Amino acid sequence: MLDLNDIRRDPDRIRTALAKREIEIDFGELLSVDEDYRKNQQALEQSRAERKGISGQISQLRRAGESAAQEIEQLRSRSQAVGERIAERESRAGELSAARQSLLDALPNLPDDDVPAGGKDANQVLRVVGDRPDLDAPLDHVQLAEGLGLVDYKRGAKLGGNGSWIYTGVGAQLEWALLNYFVQTHLRDGYTFVLPPHLLTGDSGYAAGQFPKFAEDVYVVEEDEQGKPSKFLIPTSETALVSIHRDEILRAEELPRKYFAYSPCYRKEIGGYRTYERGTLRGHQFNKVEMFQFTRPEDSLAAHEEMLEKAEELMRGLGLHYRVSLLAAGDTSASMTKTFDVEAWIPSIGQYLEVSSVSNSRDYQARRARIRYRGPEGKPALVHTLNGSGLATSRLLPAVLEQNQQADGSVLVPEVLHAWAPARISPVATRTGH
């Protein structure tokens, strides 16, 4: 949520910033609703003060004794009339504040100054790291995973339908090894390990920015009487992590708070599949380790760089060829001011695919979730929140398999995973001989 005061003070500045996302916003309605709300609020508060005064007088007269009975009766009916006016203004206040809130909820975050304007096409590649593996006739990850007996796509679809798969044997080991590697690295860096609930409440969805705008992207398993989501399946650990400190005032000394979480991520992906996104590149459920920080406002830019570097370190540790992009404003998710994508090279499709997205929300999520800290003057001030995948494994496994495949059909497993997986995986048919 944006700061309403900023919009009141300088709507043109906000409008210009949002234009970079290629959306045109007119604040006319918002500002006029806001003005009505405040006028009504003043009248309402005045009436409340009046009633309070009358009630106080009644209280005093009652103590004085029976003699004042008639006077009390007069005051009582006066107060009753005021009460009716209060009720009217309260219901008006409710309507106006709901209208104002829903206009405010629809506004995305302001892109940072250094974020390029425009849509996906305006994304900037910042750097390309490592060498493209030199492969003669590369197999794609589906052929590799099936040939090596790592993933069972057919039976996966039988169990969970389209967009589901089963990791089997060494495949499951490898997937878990990636997770272990990430966990180990984040623990080393002093991040706190979190395993969140997979069923989240509507409040958590609102705080992270899922609701009300992106409700159709997630699996809602329970709705309240108004048909609003009350329980939904975690679409990313970020949604859970934001809400850890929802409605809290943190002490300045305990910032930054650094967390990481593992959870499966459940997504409807209603956009549908692109034909090249076969195998485990896109599904309704995938594994991800997510990094998250709550920082003081002045520290969030440095924290953003730190988390990007951590994501890249994981990629380098795996020996993968990847690139880093700065997303254009239109491609940056609504809650974020700036996002870096780390994209792994997938040889079979000749493209780089996102395996990590590292974003700074600044105070946008914190304002929705009312996450504050004791600022310099001891007054509560909003924290900044940042999140970044570290990393999404289900999409990484294809990169690992394809980039490390050998001429004999085997795959060399990166050394950092050897504690939990074999160093080389050979095709099922030939494995019996060794």
Place this chain on the structure above:
RNA sequence: GGAGGAUUCGCCUAGUGGCCUAGGGCGCACGAUUGGAAAUCGUGUUGGGUUAACACCCUCAGGGGUUCAAAUCCCCUAUCCUCCGCCA
């Protein structure tokens, strides 16, 4: 799923319709005292909103109701605790 109980400031608690403008303790901050500290004493200490300001309004888990007036009475919901049932 059933039956009871609970939810008041960072923590513990007082409070059964109007001197509650919510009291006390702990903790915390500042000050006094001290060579310095402990102890002691004093002062302050929930958030939020409207307003140029003075000031006012809201906030006792959340929502609704009764009343001139609600932390207090009634209803609904959430969460936690205890017991019963079921269960990995």
